[in-house]
C-alpha cells in the first residue's frame with residue numbers, strides 16, 4: 001500500500017511535465033526493503049560555486065537541491081543513503097590551508113565516501129558552454145567502469161523519458177580527467193543534469209519543482225540499476241507491487 005502512495009505522490013509531483021510516463025510498481029522495491037548503499041555527491045560547495053548560470057546562479061545550490069531530493073526519495077525506498085554534503089560547504093580537512101589545498105582535500109574526502117564498500121555512486125552537476133544553444137542532460141562514466149556505464153544508461157533513460165524527450169546526447173566515457181570517476185571502485189556516474197548556459201534550461205534547473213522532478217528521475221534510474229544488477233532482489237520489487 002505504501003508503495004502505491006509513493007508512486008501516486010511522485011506522479012503528482014511530475015504532473016506539470018508533459019512527458020510523464022507511468023511508473024510500474026514492479027520496478028520499485030517495497031518501502032524500506034532496499035538496504036543498498038547509495039552515495040550522492042552534490043558537486044562543488046562553499047567557496048567553489050562551480051559553473052554560473054546565465055542568470056548568475058552558481059550550480060552548487062542546484063546540485064545540492066537535486067542530490068538531497070534524490071536522497072530523500074531513495075531513503076523512502078529503504079536505501080542507505082550517504083550525501084557528500086547537505087549544506088553549502090566544502091568538505092576539506094580542517095588543517096587544509098588555502099583554496100587549492102582545500103579543494104584537493106575536499107575531493108579526497110568525497111572520493112573516500114564514493115569508495116564506501118558496495119555502494120552505487122552519482123555525482124550531480126550542471127553543464128555550461130560558451131554557446132547558449134546547447135541543452136540537455138549528459139551522463140559520464142569512467143571507460144573501465146562497466147557498471148558505471150550501465151548505471152549511466154539507466155539514468156539517461158529515466159531523465160530523457162520523464163523530462164527531456166528530445167535529448168539525444170550520448171552517454172560518454174571519460175579517461176582520467178574526472179578525479180572521482182577515475183578513482184572510484186564502485187559503479188559511478190557524473191550526471192550533468194542540463195546546461196545552465198542555455199536560458200530556457202537554466203530557468204528550469206533553477207526552479208524547485210523541476211529540481212524535484214530531476215531528483216525523481218535520478219532516483220528511478222538508480223533503482224533500475226540496482227534491480228537489474230541484482231543488488232535489489234526482483235522479489236522485493238514484486239512484493240512492492242502487491243503490498
Ligand SMILES: [Zn+2]
Pocket residue numbers: 043044050051059125126
Ligand atoms: Zn560542476
